[in-house]
Structure formats: structure tokens, C-alpha cells
Amino acid sequence: MSGSPTPLQPVADPVAALRNRIAARVFGGYCDSVLRGELIQQGISDFGLEPAKAALLTDVALEGLGCANEQKLCDELTDLLRRFTDQDKKLDPKERSDAIQMVCKPRFGYSKGLELKVADALVVNFCRANGVRVKVGLLRWTIP
Structure with a gap:
């Protein structure tokens, strides 16, 4: 089974999966509030993360990529x-x-x-x- 994971497919490392998703979705060194919200929501729904943890991981990943948040x-x-x-x-x-x-x-x-x-x-x-x-x-x- 390839493609993006669904809530029915557990992900071995949800943190790494969210980081990869963020790296793939953010272009041009800038992440607007709407995209950030979508990424957090994907972390919650697709990877089963808690909302606070998904938000924190998103912010840390954006900082690591050098993207303006x-x-x-x-x-x-x-x-x-x-x-x-x-x-x-x-x-x-x-x-x-x-x-x-x-x-x-x-x-x-x-x-x-x-x-x-x-x-x-x-x-x-x-x-x-x-x-x-x-x-x-x-x-x-x-x-x-």
C-alpha cells in the first residue's frame, strides 16, 4: 500500500511523517496561517497526534526549515x-x-x-x- 497514510493505517513514526509532510507542502520560505492550520489538522487527523503536539511539531519543523511562520x-x-x-x-x-x-x-x-x-x-x-x-x-x- 503506497500513498499517504489514512487514519486506518497507523504510521510507525508520526513525528517524522509530519515533518516530511511539512517539508513537501511549504514552498518559498513562507508558511501562512492557513497552511499552518492545515498542517496541524493533518497531524491530528492523519497521524493521530494531539492538537498541542501537532502545533508544536509544526512550528519546530518550520523553524528547522528556515521558513517564516x-x-x-x-x-x-x-x-x-x-x-x-x-x-x-x-x-x-x-x-x-x-x-x-x-x-x-x-x-x-x-x-x-x-x-x-x-x-x-x-x-x-x-x-x-x-x-x-x-x-x-x-x-x-x-x-x-
Whole structure:
């Protein structure tokens, strides 16, 4: 029997099988959140892994391949935005630029960082969800 394993066919080493699946599915050094979710779901359904273990193995495999993990980078950007806006609920252009640059610039060992359009959308959604104002014009602050 060849082909991909099914839940009826137990896999001798589910961890290695998931790593191989990840290596085969991720192209271009970037794994978006949708693909990451699919890989985790495959680890659960095809290889019988627990959800937390499948997520951890997926993240470790992506890191080992040098692939940018969109979900991890989005979480990091959210943490940076929280740190910048906790005191005054304002995000000035320099803070916004610094936060986006930190996650969009490829890190050592990686070919890509977070996509700019994803980072921009996350910043806007974060500001709206948390009531954070951004500078518009010379003296005006508003929620985007």
C-alpha cells in the first residue's frame, strides 16, 4: 500500500511523517496561517497526534526549515504593539514603523519575514480592537 497514510493505517513514526509532510507542502520560505492550520489538522487527523503536539511539531519543523511562520510573526507583532501602546493608547508613526520592520525584515537564517500587507492589516485590526489611536496629520489622533 503506497500513498499517504489514512487514519486506518497507523504510521510507525508520526513525528517524522509530519515533518516530511511539512517539508513537501511549504514552498518559498513562507508558511501562512492557513497552511499552518492545515498542517496541524493533518497531524491530528492523519497521524493521530494531539492538537498541542501537532502545533508544536509544526512550528519546530518550520523553524528547522528556515521558513517564516506567519502565525508566530503575527503574535510577535501583537506583543510589540501592546508594549508600545500600553501606557498611552497611542501608536506614533515611528513605533508603527519599528514594529513592522522588526517582523517584516528577514531574520538570520530565514529568507523572508512577515508579509507587509499582513502586518499592516494586523496593525489596523489591533488598533481598532484595543482603542489605540494613531497620528493623523500634525496634531490629530484617531482610531483607524
